[in-house]
Amino acid sequence: MGIRSFAAELLLPAVLQAKHRGTTPASGTQDEVATFAALQDKLGYLSKAEVKQIREAYKFADGAHLGQFRASGEPYITHPLAVAGLVADWRLDAQALMAALMHDAMEDCGITKVELIEKFGAPTAELVDGLTKLDKLQFSTREEGQAESFRKMLLAMARDVRVILVKLADRLHNMRTMTAMPAAKRGRIARETLDIYAPIAHRLGLNMIYRELQELSFEHLYPWRHAALAKAVQRARGYRRDIVERVRLEVEKGFAAGKIKVQVSGREKTVYSIYRKMREKHAGFAQVNDIFGFRIVVPALMDCYLALGTLHQLYKPVPGRFKDYIAIPKANGYQSLHTTLVSPLGTAVEFQIRTEPMHAVAETGIAAHWIYKHDPKAGGKNGSGAGEAQRLGAMWLKSLLDIQDETRDAAEFLEHVKIDLVPEAVYVFTPMSKILALPRGATPVDFAYAIHSDVGDHCVAAKLNGEPVALRTELKSGDVVEIVTAPGARPNPSWLNFVRTGRARSKIRHFLKTMEHEESSELGAKLLAQALRAEGLLMPSAELDDAPAQALWQQLIRWSGNRSRADLLVDIGLGRKIATIVAKRLAQLMAERGARPDAVTLTLNRFGSTVDGNDDAAAPPPGVVIDGTEGASVVLATCCRPIPGDEIRGYLGRGEGLLVHTADCSTGKRLAERDPERWIAVEWAEQPSRHFETSVKLLVKNGKGALAQIAQAISAAEADISHIEMDNDQQDDATELTLLLAVRDRQHLADVLRTVKRSPPVLRAARVKP
Known part of the structure; x- marks a missing residue:
């Protein structure tokens, strides 16, 4: 039985602290490489030809960085050498090592990707390009540039995981050696590391790097707190x-x-x-009693459970502090048994039990794949752990590509990625007993999108352990989740307020944007057709086989500056372009091709009611009919809340779609005076498809059961209450209520008001007018 001394193990933090403070213990550290000879000592797992290629890359990088120095005064080449040394510890291949040596060549030395392809091949050049920030492009803010650079790196990582392994080695060495930087820059880099790079390392199972990046970030962000806690730990x-x-x-x-x-x-x-646990539990240092622990490494899987039984015979386990991550691995492939036991003196001591392959995956995560690849003996009988970590890592990386396909904005993409980097997880079951890992706080909607995007898009209800629950219910480990779907269902924008996974958030946003795009395109087509009829012309064909019409559309698209006909119609539907102006240009192009205004179309177009009593300003018949099925492109104004039966007109806002006001709305009249060209005629459909909301104000006598009587009266009139507000300035004998009612039309509203007025507590009832 091999036992490593606990006292020797406790020296490890001191060595780590010496490394990142820029001092080195007398024995030296293994991953700080200052010369190529020291790096070459680590390359025994590579062939002579590969070592020769790496030497050529070193010479190229040395020449490129000639005359450059780090903030500490050291030659710059010491940094790429140290990064390559860290990469060599994971036994990555020659391409990754060459990329590590040249990772700053494109960014800092003006070396082009073409040069790297010619000298070292396309795969190495792609790795270096994935590690290069977008600093040379112009962005409106530093945050925007940072987000774009992250997106570029993460997408390169999704194609080749070696990109992030080299990047993490680069960040780790920078964090160890940035004491010479200004305090503000140190703080910014440390915050970025704590928010992005440390969680990525954890997500990929690189726990040694994860812990050191966290520790270094904490020390640079809060040096006084770190120093005080470090002394307390030492005591x-x-x-x-x-x-x-x-x-x-x-x-x-x-x-x-x-x-x-x-x-x-x-x-x-x-x-x-320790600091994080103190903050989470609002506890002092003395209350954090599991500072020390033990790790038990056994030869085979079954020995883990035998070792657990032996420990539980020695000491009593703490209830609720046992976790089996072997049966249910963490999302990053981590496997171990965790148990907390009560020592003879009453203090809690945590034990972690695992096999040697599990230990390798626990410390190096996805990088264990390369370690096992070059050293099959390292895996022992249970070497499959590295392959599982690789598979789980690849699944997460693929999810980044899925999110990217639906998210074009870099900041939004980064937001989704940050959400997915949450390390805490809950483990839930499908009805078929398949296990899914989701972030803590995840809901049935997150579960639905984790199953498939179609399940999420058509989700209408959920059951937890056979019982119906709200879609915003937080899931707990062990829950069996069942999703109820309906073919006609669609995502609700309110889901964005409670979903926790980046996948769910990006899928919902993508669906809503797609629907908005389609609805705006349909509205734009209606508005353009209406404006073109005013010119006595009909809309040209959109069929692809109609060559003259397609040529006409291409001319109009070039004039408008849009990319396609669909984009032009969306801009019209959202109010970014005025339909009448586009129609006049289209009419001009059609006239150049011999088209003439049609007398019948012109006559029909001018036949109809007048606007504001001005007979000379005859309006075209309404081209937009409101029936309640409109989506995001048509909005009923909340200032006047129009309902069928009201006289209405539409205001085409700049980028906001069509906003429908009542004809007597004071807000609408002000907009009409400011932008008269943006008003279009609209009308209600003969048979609206749904109820519409409007505001009603009631003065109610204070008394027991008053609200219940009012609700009963409204229900008897076949209306629904959507929202209730109570006036803060209550009188002694009466209270003013504002109700949001869903009604069919004006006639229905009149019936509701008559019924409500007959209710004993109601003194006055009227519709709210702006």
Whole structure:
């Protein structure tokens, strides 16, 4: 039985601290590489030809960075060498090592991608390009440029995971050596690392890098807090040494008696993880009692459970503190048994039990794939853990491409990615007992989109463990989730207020934007056809086989500056372009091709009612009919809340679609005076398809059951209450209520008001006018 000393293990934080403060222990550190000879010592797993290629890349990078120095005063080439050393520790291939050596060549030295392709081949050049920020492009803000650079890197990572492995090595070395930078820049880089790079490392299972990036970020962001907690940990280490040594000896004796071959090593929580736990639990340092723990590494999978039984015989487990991540691995492939036991002195001690392959995946995550690839013995009998980590990592990377397909805005893409980087997870089951891992706080809608985008788009209800629940209900580990769908259902914009996964958020937004695009295009076509009829012409054909009509549309598109006919119609539907102006230009182009105004069309177009009593300004018959099926492109104004039976007109807002006001709305009249050319005629359909909301104000006598009587009267009149507001300035004997009612039309509203006025508590009832 091999036992590593706990005291030796506790020296590890001191070595890490020495590394990132720029000092080096006397023995030196393994991953700081200052010369190519030191790097070459790590390349024994590569062929001589590959080492020769890497040497050529080193010479190229050395020449490119000649005369450049880091903020610390060291030659710049020491940084690429150190990054390549970290990459070599993961046993990545020659292409990744060459990219590590040249990762700043394009960004800082003016080297082009073509040069790299000629000298080192396309795969290496693609890796370097994926690591290059978009600093040379002009962005309106630094945040916009940062978001675009992240998107570029993450998409390159989705195509080739080696990109992010090299990037994380680059960020880790920068974090270790940035003490010479100004404090403001250190803080910005540390915050970026804590928000983006550390979570990515965790998502891919690179736990050693994840912990060190967190620790370094915390130290640079909050140096005083870090120093105070580090001293407290050091003091606690001295206080608890006897307890830890006693537990270690008893554990060793227990495993020896059971004849179980294990490796026992001590581990200590990082200062940042202690700080985070203190904040989450609003506790002082003294209350965080599981600072120290043990890691048990066993030869085979079944030995994990034997070791667990041995530990539970030695000490009593803390209820609710056992987790089986072997049966249900974490989303990044991590597998271990976690149990917290009560030591002889009453303190809690955590144990992690795993096999050697599980340990490799736990520390190096997706990078374990390359370690096993070059060293098959490292996997032992259970080397499949690295392949599982690779598969889970690839699934997440593929999800980035799915989000990118539906998100064109870089900042929005970055927001979705940040949501998906949440490390905490809940594990839920489908009705067929398949396990899904979702972020903590996820809802049935997140679950539906995790199954398939069609399930999410048509979701109408959900059941948890067989019981109906609201769609915004938070899921808990162990829940069995069933989604109820309907063919005609569509995503609700309100879902964006509670969904937690980037996939669900991007799918909902994509669907809503697509629907808005289609509806705006239909509205634009109606408005353009109406405006063209005013010129005595009919809309030219949109059929692809009609060559003259297609040539006419191409001329109009070039004039308007749009990319396609659909984009032009969307701009008209959203009010970005005025239909009458576009129609006049189209009429001019049609006239050049011999088209003449049709007398019948012109006569029909001018036949109709007049507007505002001005007989000379005869209006065309309404081209837009409102029946209640309109989507985002047609909105009923909330200032006047028009309902069927009201005289209405439409205002084409700039980029807002068609806004429908009542003819006597004061807000609408002000808009008409300011932008008269943006008003178009609209009318109600003969048979509207739904109820419409309008506001009603009631003065009600205070008394028991008054609200219930009013609700009963409204229900008896076949109307619905959508919302109720109560006046804050209540009188002693009466209260003013504002109700939002859903009614069919003006006649229905009149019936409702008559019924409500007959209710005993109601003193006055009237529709709200702007």
